[in-house]
Amino acid sequence: MPAFGPPLASLFLSGVHDFASGEEPTHNEAQGLKSVPSLPVEYHVHRKCSNVAHVMLDICSTYRTTKTTKSGVNVMRILTVTVLLGLSTAAPSLADTADGASLVGQDWEAIVEMARGGEVNWFMWGGADNINIYVQDFVGTILMNEYGITLNQIPLADTVEAVNIVLGEKEAGNLDAGSVDMIWINGENFRTMKQGGLAWCGYTDRLPNNALVNWDNPVIANDFGVPVDSCEVPWNRAQFALAHDSATLPEPPRSIPELIEWIKANPGQFTYPAPPDFNGSVFIRHVFYYAAGGVDNLLGDFDQAKFDAAAEKTWAILNEIEPSLWREGATYPTSINQLNELFANTEVAFTFNYDPSQFGIAVDAGIYPDTVRSFGLVDGTIGNTNYTIIPFNSPNKAAALVLQNLLLSAEAQLEKARPEVWGTSPGIEMDRTDAAAQEAFAALPSHPSVISAAELGKAALPELQAGWISAIEQGWLANVGN
């Protein structure tokens, strides 16, 4: 891997937004980290797309998007954007707000006025109809009615396409008339944007609704281990939770050390999927954080010395509990589905998931008993956040700011949290919103088997950078799972 240059690195784990299917993004986001490198064909296409002459980049990305877009309208939109990009040099737009530095000096009312009558090109993964409908109908309507801004949603099959457009524009010297105004992003793509100087930073405190964001929460202040540094704005959250059957186990252990004791006292009733299963890997990271004495020391780039110290303790713990695991640890489930099956058949007492809504779905399907409940850990469980980002060369920064502010509003976050609309966790703290919004949020139908995001979010741990994650997985295979 060290032999590869930045373009490859950027697409390498680009999957954080590669929602291959129509599933809920928070879930897929999690899975995406693993799924992309397994697609050699995609890899070639990316490679081709990131290596052709810079001028070709737009065409390349447009082609890719066109190919994967269902609706012809969307194709037209992309073409329009591309054409507009070509025209924009000839006829400067009426409200060009490419100069971010002078924009942050303005007060909010002035920014809204500058944005009025303009448009904003939001590039986002477009594989789920419910999300597209929410963005176009709900967000788009408010944006037009209240601010006169036209929202152009450009659906992508993979977020890296948008990152590649911005990268290509920068390399081609297009520094203030880019075609991308905003991207739905997290993880590796954010790191690429930040490392490549492709993100516009230092503006988030200009947004009135920024007050609703809890930047003290490490899960929000760090995007897969990379500090956000005011370069993007949170939109949704996902967080790991465990599930147990309250009928047979009323009081589950609520921390990693308690869980370890419980496993030793109840041999054969706990196991976790072997990596590279994504959920098994997240479980091992919880033990790793515990062994390292907290996650604060692990944020940032991969550090071999820190890793070795924590890894040695982690393997010792996991090897110590191994004889008390299901099948005496002679074998591990190879996927989260196998663990779910064992849990459903009461062979083991726990299952877990990065997407706790899965527990409710399984109960409703009759796979788990009604008495299944889910819970977090007192020291916190690992969560991740996805964001919206504004490229450095967006010519419509004012409109993008208005859109970001709208997305952060209690109204928009509440609508998005409705199970029938999307059902995703808010990126803001709902208890910072007004009484009416809080009441409506509290009144949202919740599933008794699914722990509320608010409850879970009280103790949240950040994700690590990709280098750590693969080192932990490989270390586990060599030291525990052999």
Added chain:
Amino acid sequence: MSDRMRIALLLAPAMTVIVVLFFGGLAVGVMRSFNWMPVIGLTEPNLDAYRAVLSDPDFLRSFGLTLYISITSTLISAVIAIAAALLLRQSFAGRGAINLLFQLNLTVPHIVGAIGVLYLFSQSGFFARMAFHIGLIARPAEFPALVFDPFAIGIILQYVWKEVPFIGVIVLAQMQALGTDYESVARSLGASRWQAFRHVLLPLILPGVLSASIIVFAFTFGAYEVPLLLGASHPQALPVLAYKTYTDVDLAARPEAMAMAVVIALLSALMIWAYLRATRARLRS
């Protein structure tokens, strides 16, 4: 248009598919196994991947496990298939129905069979539940581990269930073509039933048994879905290990995955060669 030309044209679509898709993919795979992947800057072919794979104890354990699964499944299947064919060639009431039942699961996909084995033989499966209800076991863990187990019992069970009718049908057809004349002659000359089977019938059907067994061996050696669903997490069957390596986040692992795939392909090629020899022997006999 000459005849040769017409034949070439008619064969072209099929040959294009075979040559381009199969041999094309094989060629790319072989090149990558030699660390030749210009697209990520690997332009000097070498044997590093093979060296790494062949000295990796994980690979050797997987290789051993896969060999054990294939040999055991094939042997058990062949023995049961011959015994079943001996019974089925006799005439008895309801033979047609039994014959149909015997061949029924030829149409069931392996993956469905694997799920069936899981539902029947897992520690919370049908038999474990029966054992619980008659008081033999108190907890799922007390039921013997027949799936995800180190001896690959679940995998072998599935293969035997699926391959017995496959070998059986071939052997039965051969027995019926031969008739019982040779055995009758042997019996009339004083051979026991066992001697007639051992020294007369078995040598006659052996080429057929052999060629069917080779197909079964080659298939079980390269099959992915059954060990994936029923196998332990470690060691894994060779195709499962190869795919896991292929999907590793580290692109540098690709050549090793390809080297494993080439080893599997080589062994399968060896099997095809053995199969062709066995069929030729059968034709001669």
